[in-house]
Amino acid sequence: DTAVSQTPKYLVTQMGNDKSIKCEQNLGHDTMYWYKQDSKKFLKIMFSYNNKELIINETVPNRFSPKSPDKAHLNLHINSLELGDSAVYFCASSPRGQTGEAFFGQGTRLTVV
Amino acid sequence: AQSVTQLGSHVSVSEGALVLLRCNYSSSVPPYLFWYVQYPNQGLQLLLKYTSAATLVKGINGFEADFKKSETSFHLTKPSAHMSDAAEYFCAVSDKNTGNQFYFGTGTSLTVIP
Numbered sequence: 746d747t748a749v750s751q752t753p754k755y756l757v758t759q760m761g762n763d764k765s766i767k768c769e770q771n772l773g774h775d776t777m778y779w780y781k782q783d784s785k786k787f788l789k790i791m792f793s794y795n796n797k798e799l800i801i802n803e804t805v806p807n808r809f810s811p812k813s814p815d816k817a818h819l820n821l822h823i824n825s826l827e828l829g830d831s832a833v834y835f836c837a838s839s840p841r842g843q844t845g846e847a848f849f850g851q852g853t854r855l856t857v858v
Numbered sequence: 859a860q861s862v863t864q865l866g867s868h869v870s871v872s873e874g875a876l877v878l879l880r881c882n883y884s885s886s887v888p889p890y891l892f893w894y895v896q897y898p899n900q901g902l903q904l905l906l907k908y909t910s911a912a913t914l915v916k917g918i919n920g921f922e923a924d925f926k927k928s929e930t931s932f933h934l935t936k937p938s939a940h941m942s943d944a945a946e947y948f949c950a951v952s953d954k955n956t957g958n959q960f961y962f963g964t965g966t967s968l969t970v971i972p
Binding site: 749778780785786787788790793800835837839846847848849850851852 | 892894899900901902903904907946948960962964967
């Protein structure tokens with residue numbers, strides 16, 4: 746029973762397209778995240794979101810937007826895709842409080858051609 | 859601001875040898891520290907975490923980490939490396955200044971030589 750699930754696992758698309766990645770967690774966690782992992786394995790937080798607050802990493806282009814229909818879902822929408830958006834995107838969730846670890850999905854490998 | 863530094867982007871050890879992966883943090887308040895492992899084409903899996911209880915933390919797969927406040931370090935060790943330990947390892951920090959955000963180090967790729 747997958748705790749944090751992302752779909753799709755692989756996504757190949759052309760420049761300029763708009764795409765979405767879905768994320769769902771069944772852990773009852775309050776906070777969800779999106780991370781971007783580049784080709785050098787660097788993990789950069791993009792967004793963190795709970796039912797009250799969205800924290801955006803200021804370096805993330807506004808072409809990226811999180812959408813949360815409910816507490817268990819945090820989808821990532823990307824408009825006007827660029828070559829540099831190619832990366833692996835990870836969704837994660839954590840319980841309330843800083844002592845709780847983050848649980849990660851399996852990642853979505855996005856390739857923009 | 860808090861940050862995490864992992865010294866050594868690549869570490870190679872022989873099978874059966876000691877594994878030592880270094881992590882130093884900077885934080886203005888006592889941090890919560892984590893080690894994650896990432897196997898190829900997979901997500902991140904928690905190895906262990908420090909949350910201000912015992913300073914020597916034991917995790918899964920025989921790994922442990924020692925929190926040393928005076929050195930602002932949280933190095934990861936395993937007495938005897940196994941081939942299956944080959945993976946990418948990430949140190950992460952969170953504290954009340956970051957809310958619920960986790961900040962990761964740049965990762966250390968561990969190679970185990972047979």
